[in-house]
Amino acid sequence: MVQATERPVSTEAERELLVYMIFALFLITAMVIAIAVVFQRRKNKLIEEKIKQKETFSKEMQTIQAEVQEETLRFIGRELHDNVGQILAYANMQIQMLAKNTQDQFREKVSNTSETIKKGIEEVRSLSKSLNSDVILEKGLIATVANETERLRRFKFEEVVFTYNAEKDGLIQKSHQLVLFRIIQEFLSNSLKYSEAQKVEVHFDFCPNDLKIVLKDDGRGFDMETVEPGSGLINMKKRAELINTRFTIESAMGAGVKVEMVYPFQSILIKDFE
Structure with missing residues (x-):
């Protein structure tokens, strides 16, 4: 009685096919991972760029605001020095002229008023220097x-x-x-x-x-x-x-x-x- 021979589990061609399939699966998986990594990096980069843009915009707005404030302070400082200072100086000159024609009993009060105006002039000049950025940049x-x-x-x-x-x-x-x-x-x-x-x-x-x-x-x-x-x-x-x-x-x-x-x-x- 002749016994039938058992068929091999797999042929050489089948083994090669299995290897190719495993390699292909590995390659596809690697590509998917690579694409996911690239996508995530791209996403992170876009997020970072948006954050940087917001920070840049915020700093630019702060800079503009600071520049506007400085220009305003510079203008006020110049006005104090050129206009208010001159008005006080003229008023003090008038007071001093008045003191010469004032009776002795009022001369001391007029003199005190003149001294007060002088202190006011000094204060205005000092304040104008602290407000005017040109003076600050020059003095240090x-x-x-x-x-x-x-x-x-x-x-x-x-x-x-x-x-x-x-x-x-x-x-x-x-x-x-x-x-x-x-x-x-x-x-x-x-x-x-x-x-x-x-x-x-x-x-x-x-x-x-x-x-x-x-x-x-x-x-x-x-x-x-x-x-x-x-x-x-x-x-x-x-x-x-x-x-x-x-x-x-x-x-x-x-x-x-x-x-x-x-x-x-x-x-x-x-x-x-x-």
Whole structure:
């Protein structure tokens, strides 16, 4: 009785076909993964571009707003110096002429009035310098802050402290000096109007790579968890962001306010040369 021979499980051709199918499946899978990766990268790139566009637009709007504010302040500063200053000077001249023809009993009062007008003229001139960006850019940051603190010392505060460890404001871009001064001016203005402070401090610490600025007052302070930031604080933060400056603020009820800024002049200088 003849037994039938068993058929082989697979032929050589079938094995090759199986290998090709596995290879094709692997290739298709790899292509799908590659397409998915490329698509995801493309999607991420588009998202990043949109974020950058929004950030660029936001910075451009902030820059435009700052430029408009500076132009307004420059105009006010010039008007104060050229018009209001001249009017006060003319009024003082008239008072002095009047004093010569005034009876002795009124001469002292007229003289006191003249002295008051002179102080007003000095204040107007000092204020016009702090508002006019052309003057600020010409004098430099340190000299301008010194002028502003001296003006406030005459105005209200019992003590105004301004210290700096070196005169290196030449390392700071002119336009950035203006921004830093406006932040300092905003802080001093808020201390004057709201804090009821008797003492304010401005400290410049020039380090090898950056400038650390500390602003302090001994006013009533505020609770940072419950008080919403006002326009002054928002303006200071936005201005600091425009020049890549780290900005932090600390305050508590009865403990005054402290602002710290770190301006990285070294990295900005390197970036400008690249």
